[in-house]
Amino acid sequence: MPDIDKTIVITGVGVVSPYGIGLECLQAGMLAGKSCLARTKDVYPGFEGTTARVAGLPIGPEDSSSRYSRTDQLAMVATHDAIANSGCDSSAFRESGVVMANTVGGLTEIDTGIAKDPAAWYRRPGGLLRGASYPFAHVADAVGDRFGIGGPRCAVSVACASGAMAIALAANMLLDGDAPIILAGGSDPLCPFTLSGFNSLQALDPDPCSPFDQNRKGLNVGEGSAVLILETLAGATARNANVLAVLRGWAMNNDAFHTTAPEKQGAGLADCICLSMEMAEVSGDEIGYVNAHGTGTPLNDIAEAKAYETAFRGRRHPIPVSSTKSYFGHCLGAAGALEAAITIMATRSGSLLPTLRLTDPIESSGIDWLRGEVKRQPLPLAMSASSGFGGSNTVLIFASGLS
């Protein structure tokens, strides 16, 4: 029997993605193989590329003392969805904690005029409130204030591993007894600043991306948010909560290799995978699916493939791997949380999602590159891997039930 005080379970999942609001909506779209990636011209003047946008985002209440950036709004919508699906009203979360990741913060609220004459920019109507939404901690407060969540609040920003790391840190906090329940996830919007940055680095594929394909050209940026409700099994049992999944293992580390490039052999990610399996007390043979970071950039995907070969060496069968960024792009600080939600969905439905547009995969004898049709099979254990600029890696292992 698991130690119920040390077993971390997921009792709610909230999602807003280019498919719309909710995990069911995401699941239906992905199982149907629908891609949300589309040519976009209006993110900023002169931009021509492929992105995935959330349409019709309900705008949260604002007053004269608050302004919510799109990052905040996405996070609030996902949190509302998570709470609604948990079967409790928000008063049940009064003592809970919030751990929210993002990379963009309030950059969506700021334009280039701020750098030329900041004082004049702030004196424009709403300028001070726009500026106040800039810190990346603002998202955690927006969520906490909106839903009356009074426990510890922590914002996380570790580039593209942010969303997954928020979940890992939340799990640590639950084991420390910092709060009885923690809402953890990530949120990031489309934003001229980040699109311009990736464009300047020539990291964008102008067409829909092809992760793990030999002819991959780069990534597409998407937007969205996912929020998981985490608690100990003891807490969930005491309040008779519906357990959706178990977070069996989590690990974080750093490549210490390069500012933007992953370590070429994927050694850091491989170590992180091994640490997570050690924590979960599972072998490589027991992992039924890996939801990969799989950005579609030449450097990431080859290093990541090598990481899987290393970490799963000795498996009886090749490890099934796919990148769901091929459906709605790379949601940056939200990616790890959205992919955690997708991995939970996969374990619950026994659905191994293929990578879209994967026609000529990177050669690897140790990897079963999922492509074509959705593969249906029982999936007791699955893994979600995330990496980011600056070398951060985070790996999460989810189980469909208690073992």
Added chain:
Amino acid sequence: MTRNLPPVAITGLGSVSPYGPLAGIIPPCPLEPSAITAWQTNGLRRAFVVQPFRPASVVPGLKTRRLDRLSAWALVASSLAIKDAGIDLSQVDRSRVAVVFATAYGCVDLTEAFYLSAAANGWNGTDPSTFPETLPSSPASHVSLVQGLRGPNVTVSNKDFAGETALIQAASLLRHGQADLVVVLAGDALAPTLYAWYEVAGLLSPACYNSNPFAESAGFIPGEGVAAVVMESSSRRDLQSGARSGTRVYAQINSGRWAASGQRAEIIRQMLGDSVPSLTICSGNGAPCATSPITALAREVSGDSAAIIASQAFAQGLAGTGALFHLILALSSRPIGGQALFLATAGDNGFAALLMQLP
């Protein structure tokens, strides 16, 4: 950390601040704000600014040319803290060394530079070398990269308690066996956009405009800098045996709590359990200790007999990321040993509290 968990020790201190780059404690001496010269201001504007220095003159061989000042300061402060802890990283398993960094505003210098390049050249003409350096996690990444630290690398924030959050998350990594050593950093840099926000919001002290302000004048004097502490499990063998030459334990963190609301006195008392702190270190973020409700809370939870060390104006100027400076400055005043409560408050109910043992 409400549960009974093993303590962690702070064994090294380093900082880059208006006092300059320093290893160990900061010599106690009054600090005056100085005129801002890093950018053009509309008349005299003052703050607690870090005077320009060559990072390589403090840490030989350090290359910081394309980095944001915050990243450069993080590299210098972490090197000084590691040195102060007597740690030879070549003798340490660096896959077990973590970095936890707290910042409110991240790399504002290069974020501004990126906006300026977009204003000048359009969003399609921005500088590729600048973009990765604008990320809030960039300073922590550089510390891992330069020092070869392959453990968890975490960048956190919190509007009021970013530094305290970093200390608590670092302690958590140690307690869960996810690292053996953690370099904890917290800080921010001032830039025109940040200073202008304070100014337009009417938050600045008269001392920001006048070198002879009224004593006790209200308001806020912005500050900048990065502080670093080395934190390790108190049970580490070399720490216990004294095998590392010159190593001292500055403080031991026994437990910590932080929350945005709730019955804070009750929560802190619950955390204290049977402990009776003889000292409270107040980190009044952005507000003088004497005029904030923090003193009343300190009396309520620690009793009237506990001595109080008030926060200094410079550390208050760093707002949410000043915690490590509050701690270093408090240790610099050579407090009496025993149990100490490190306390910060914000608004009506928010708080962060750490229970420490001072040698």
